[in-house]
Amino acid sequence: MNMFKRYAGIVWMLVSPLSIWFLLQTAISEINKKPGIDTKIQWGVFIIIFIPIGIGLLFFGYYALKGEYDHLPERSDELEQ
Amino acid sequence: MLSETKNIWKVIGASSLGTLIEWYDFYIFGSLATVIATHFFPKTNPTAALLSTLATFAAGFIVRPFGAIVFGRLGDLIGRKYTFLLTLILMGGSTFAIGCIPDYDTIGVAAPLLVLLLRLIQGLALGGEYGGAATYVAEHAPTNRRGYFTSWIQTTATLGLFISLGVILLTRHALDKDAARSITKFNDWGWRIPFLISIVLVFVSIYIRMKMSESPLFIKLKEEGKTSLNPIKESFGHKANFKMVLLALFGATMGQGVVWYTGQFYAQSFIENVCKIDFDQSRTILIWAILFATPFFVLFGGWSDKIGRKWIMIAGMFLAVISYRFLFNQLLQLSDISNKIEIYDLKQIKSNYTLLPNGQDTLKKTTITTFFADETKLNEVKTDTLYHNAGQKTLRAITTQSKSLNSATYWKMVFIVFILIVYVTMVYGPIAAFLVELFPTKIRYTSMSLPYHIGNGVFGGLTPFIATLLTTIYTNDKLVGLFYPLSVAALCMIIGVLYISNKRHLNVSE
Numbered sequence: 001m002n003m004f005k006r007y008a009g010i011v012w013m014l015v016s017p018l019s020i021w022f023l024l025q026t027a028i029s030e031i032n033k034k035p036g037i038d039t040k041i042q043w044g045v046f047i048i049i050f051i052p053i054g055i056g057l058l059f060f061g062y063y064a065l066k067g068e069y070d071h072l073p074e075r076s077d078e079l080e081q
Numbered sequence: 082m083l084s085e086t087k088n089i090w091k092v093i094g095a096s097s098l099g100t101l102i103e104w105y106d107f108y109i110f111g112s113l114a115t116v117i118a119t120h121f122f123p124k125t126n127p128t129a130a131l132l133s134t135l136a137t138f139a140a141g142f143i144v145r146p147f148g149a150i151v152f153g154r155l156g157d158l159i160g161r162k163y164t165f166l167l168t169l170i171l172m173g174g175s176t177f178a179i180g181c182i183p184d185y186d187t188i189g190v191a192a193p194l195l196v197l198l199l200r201l202i203q204g205l206a207l208g209g210e211y212g213g214a215a216t217y218v219a220e221h222a223p224t225n226r227r228g229y230f231t232s233w234i235q236t237t238a239t240l241g242l243f244i245s246l247g248v249i250l251l252t253r254h255a256l257d258k259d260a261a262r263s264i265t266k267f268n269d270w271g272w273r274i275p276f277l278i279s280i281v282l283v284f285v286s287i288y289i290r291m292k293m294s295e296s297p298l299f300i301k302l303k304e305e306g307k308t309s310l311n312p313i314k315e316s317f318g319h320k321a322n323f324k325m326v327l328l329a330l331f332g333a334t335m336g337q338g339v340v341w342y343t344g345q346f347y348a349q350s351f352i353e354n355v356c357k358i359d360f361d362q363s364r365t366i367l368i369w370a371i372l373f374a375t376p377f378f379v380l381f382g383g384w385s386d387k388i389g390r391k392w393i394m395i396a397g398m399f400l401a402v403i404s405y406r407f408l409f410n411q412l413l414q415l416s417d418i419s420n421k422i423e424i425y426d427l428k429q430i431k432s433n434y435t436l437l438p439n440g441q442d443t444l445k446k447t448t449i450t451t452f453f454a455d456e457t458k459l460n461e462v463k464t465d466t467l468y469h470n471a472g473q474k475t476l477r478a479i480t481t482q483s484k485s486l487n488s489a490t491y492w493k494m495v496f497i498v499f500i501l502i503v504y505v506t507m508v509y510g511p512i513a514a515f516l517v518e519l520f521p522t523k524i525r526y527t528s529m530s531l532p533y534h535i536g537n538g539v540f541g542g543l544t545p546f547i548a549t550l551l552t553t554i555y556t557n558d559k560l561v562g563l564f565y566p567l568s569v570a571a572l573c574m575i576i577g578v579l580y581i582s583n584k585r586h587l588n589v590s591e
Contacts (some may be wrong), residue, residue: 012420045143049539060327064580068324069277
């Protein structure tokens with residue numbers, strides 16, 4: 001199971017740039033369709049918010065690949081290592 | 082033992098009441114957005130329209146997670162009690178103030194600016210409230226009943242929505258004996274009442290919360306000098322904690338957020354805008370469904386103490402993924418009038434004409450009421466401009482539709498929305514205990530607040546917008562809006578199944 005969890009990390013690492021690319025493509029397309037300031041703000045907010053989340057998914061995948069989720073902490077002090 | 086039990090109920094009561102009021106405050110703005118826009122954000126003024134967009138998107142998506150960090154840090158530094166007291170005051174004060182702001186016509190652009198500022202404060206306060214209340218209750222609760230006791234906090238978001246809808250409907254119909262005049266008065270000035278009464282609720286809640294003591298785990302930590310000096314750095318700068326923040330977001334709160342918003346906000350929006358059910362019925366359907374489904378929060382929260390949090394939350398996401406299309410399609414079928422028998426004798430057509438301010442053109446409003454054999458009623462209002470110049474034509478007349486359902490169909494819809502909200506209770510009931518157990522006491526407020534507000538506020542809050550956007554791109558499929566919650570919930574479910582632990586009664590006292 002742990003091996004599978006690690007390999008799945010590669011999938012999350014791929015999903016991350018793909019979703020960021022998809023977001024940027026959609027934003028450009030929507031802004032071109034309706035070039036008003038409202039559309040720019042909406043999509044600007046989405047880009048500001050979702051790019052860090054996408055990068056977070058990349059980190060998540062990396063940690064999974066490295067086996068960081070093979071064992072989850074069961075006591076608070078395990079988190080403080 | 083008796084006094085311990087009494088104490089935990091006091092803790093739950095004080096925490097839940099405040100959190101409930103905060104959700105109520107946050108939702109009344111959203112529920113009254115259209116009315117508020119006419120008073121503060123006239124479309125004719127580009128600056129006001131711009132501020133309107135900012136108020137809608139910035140408050141929910143940027144400020145809420147930011148509030149989670151700001152107040153989370155404060156809560157881990159000075160304590161839970163005073164931090165969520167502060168968020169309550171900020172939320173209640175800004176809600177009351179929105180109800181007092183003069184219209185755009187009176188003070189110009191200052192009106193939308195003030196509304197935007199207060200809306201941002203609301204978002205900030207909400208970001209800080211939930212983590213504090215959930216942490217506070219969990220740190221008072223016995224280890225083996227953490228899920229049960231925190232589930233009471235989990236009912237507050239849905240009950241806040243319930244109360245906001247109820248207060249709006251009651252106010253809308255109570256301002257005059259004549260229904261139409263009452264609605265006009267509500268749209269004119271009555272919308273301020275739900276905002277103004279918030280201050281009374283907030284004072285009551287502040288009074289109760291002031292009497293509460295600080296969380297025992299936080300006091301212990303403080304006495305031992307073990308509180309965090311920099312909770313943000315420890316939460317997100319240390320790999321051991323940061324990886325758990327990511328797990329909480331991608332394996333639980335992201336899916337919970339979309340299931341929460343699809344089952345309630347998107348369901349109501351779908352019933353009103355796609356099924357074309359009238360204003361009152363589309364809201365009372367949700368009100369009844371919430372009322373029947375709310376006890377399930379406590380049921381699933383309590384159950385999670387026995388079988389673990391993981392599989393209940395995963396089951397909620399799984400059921401949502403496999404049944405959303407079917408259930409929303411049922412809503413469409415129930416509201417479909419193409420297979421109903423029309424009673425032609427009862428059909429009513431009324432037209433009225435209003436001279437436009439230019440003194441030449443006329444606005445023609447035609448109302449067609451169609452009755453069906455099963456007591457369903459269809460109202461169509463067609464608005465067209467009749468120009469003085471014979472050659473000039475309106476490009477397209479505006480037609481709005483609203484249906485009034487018969488009793489049997491109405492209750493079938495209530496049942497479907499009830500099922501959708503039961504899914505919400507499965508993913509949301511155990512999640513506070515789950516989040517609390519992921520992080521140590523000294524950085525708990527900061528660490529759990531951020532993934533919660535990104536999951537619920539960003540992924541969940543975007544559901545109605547993205548779903549509607551998809552329906553404008555792919556116009557042939559009325560259910561295409563579900564693609565977004567389905568894909569997010571499915572991804573979260575897979576991550577949750579693979580990586581989340583189902584261990585119970587974890588030691589979170591350090």
